[in-house]
Amino acid sequence: MTEPVTFEAFREKFGSVQACVEALFQARWPDGYRCPICRHSRYYLTRTRRLPLFECKACRHQTSIIAGTVIEGSSTSLTKWFQAMFLLAQPGGISSLRLSEILEVTYKTAWLLSHKIRVAMQSAEQSELLADAVRMESFGYGTSNFLNAHQPLMLGGSFNDAGDLQGIKMQQPDPDHVRMPERTINKEGYQAFRSNQVRSESVDSFPFYAKAHPKLSPYRRQLKLWLNDTFGGIGAKHLQAYLNEFCFRANAMLGKSGAAIFQSLLSWCATTSVCTYSILTSPRRTLPVAWRVFGSKSKWLKWHRRAWSY
Numbered sequence: 001m002t003e004p005v006t007f008e009a010f011r012e013k014f015g016s017v018q019a020c021v022e023a024l025f026q027a028r029w030p031d032g033y034r035c036p037i038c039r040h041s042r043y044y045l046t047r048t049r050r051l052p053l054f055e056c057k058a059c060r061h062q063t064s065i066i067a068g069t070v071i072e073g074s075s076t077s078l079t080k081w082f083q084a085m086f087l088l089a090q091p092g093g094i095s096s097l098r099l100s101e102i103l104e105v106t107y108k109t110a111w112l113l114s115h116k117i118r119v120a121m122q123s124a125e126q127s128e129l130l131a132d133a134v135r136m137e138s139f140g141y142g143t144s145n146f147l148n149a150h151q152p153l154m155l156g157g158s159f160n161d162a163g164d165l166q167g168i169k170m171q172q173p174d175p176d177h178v179r180m181p182e183r184t185i186n187k188e189g190y191q192a193f194r195s196n197q198v199r200s201e202s203v204d205s206f207p208f209y210a211k212a213h214p215k216l217s218p219y220r221r222q223l224k225l226w227l228n229d230t231f232g233g234i235g236a237k238h239l240q241a242y243l244n245e246f247c248f249r250a251n252a253m254l255g256k257s258g259a260a261i262f263q264s265l266l267s268w269c270a271t272t273s274v275c276t277y278s279i280l281t282s283p284r285r286t287l288p289v290a291w292r293v294f295g296s297k298s299k300w301l302k303w304h305r306r307a308w309s310y
Ligand SMILES: [Zn+2]
Pocket: 035, 036, 037, 038, 039, 040, 056, 057, 058, 059, 060, 061
């Protein structure tokens, strides 16, 4: 399947629920329908509902086209879901505010769609570990003037024998793995990244303390620009979801043509279970906000202006 390149052409092609149902069916069951309970391949189709219902001919289990996908339980139309996936598959992604304007939905709905799609991107990222020759670095995301507001991040890259970059990963470290107040990642943080994100037989081909690798440093810059330009900056709580999105597209672009990214995203959305609003917004342990120890943001700024005024 080759998908159209412009948003207009995309909207035309996937302008009906029926077109989206067919594409979602293909993405979910590329080898034909399989009953989620008994794996039987034949079904009765019920079309009287908003979305088609598949009933297994063997065990009579009924499943809708969106059950078991990130779309499950959503009252937003499939055509809007497809448009959101298309826009998040584009090189710069899209902010929830802009998405809400384009889809003509509330900000909360656009935010929820984006984050559910980011969960599918996370599944894609978790499915593949860094391999071959692996490089691990750390860097900070945050304002350059106020060093202790930084969110330290781990960045990993895998390289083939020719020295070409094959894939990247970015992770927020566990707060226990961050030295305070300088906010640098300790040895345990590197080890945790190594054991969770890197294939065990890979070789660490570069020492920890080396400078930024010339093939990785553009990703540091792009990430900061993207977070600040597209979203006006992202706080610690949801930062990992945006890192997943950034790496999903970066890795897709390293391996595939731009046009295949939507198709890949659709497949992940069709095979990743839904994440509810309460799970998406549940508390998450992060580093303390830098100015908390100063009592207020203005006291913190005043302290920094004094410290940095010469
Ligand atoms: Zn069945």
